[in-house]
Amino acid sequence: xxxxxxxxxxxxxxxxxxxxxxxxxxxxxxxxxxxxxxxxxxxxxxxxxxxxxxxxxxxxxxxxxxxxxxxxxxxxxxxxxxxxxxxxx
Numbered sequence: 048x049x050x051x052x053x054x055x056x057x058x059x060x061x062x063x064x065x066x067x068x069x070x071x072x073x074x075x076x077x078x079x080x081x082x083x084x085x086x087x088x089x090x091x092x093x094x095x096x097x098x099x100x101x102x103x104x105x106x107x108x109x110x111x112x113x114x115x116x117x118x119x120x121x122x123x124x125x126x127x128x129x130x131x132x133x134x135x136x
Contacts, residue, residue, distance in 0.1 A: 075099070075109045078117040078124065078133035088113050109135075 081087055088111060096109040115121075117132050124136035 073106055073108060075107065075134040076112060076117070076132075077109055077135040078112045078115075078127050079136070080115045080119065080121040080124070081113060083113040085113070 077092060079085075079088065079092070092109070092111050096111070099107050099109050112133065118127055127133045128136045
C-alpha cells in the first residue's frame with residue numbers, strides 16, 4: 048500500500064515536472080502603463096530585451112505591452128504579475 052502511494056507520488060511529481068518545463072515560455076511579457084513613446088520603454092525596456100536575447104543565446108525574448116494593454120490601472124501592476132497576466136510589470 049505504501050509502495051503504491053510512493054509510486055503514484057513519484058509519477059505525479061514527474062508529470063508535473065514535465066508540465067512545468069513545457070509551460071515556461073520562451074517569451075517574457077512585460078506590462079507597463081506608460082505610453083509607447085515614454086523614455087522608459089524606448090531606453091530601458093529596449094535595452095533589457097536586447098540583453099535578454101543576447102545573453103540567453105536567443106532562447107529568451109521579451110514582448111512589451113505599453114499603455115496598459117494588459118490592464119490600464121497603474122495600481123494593478125502587482126496583481127498582473129501575481130495572476131500571471133504578465134511576467135514583468
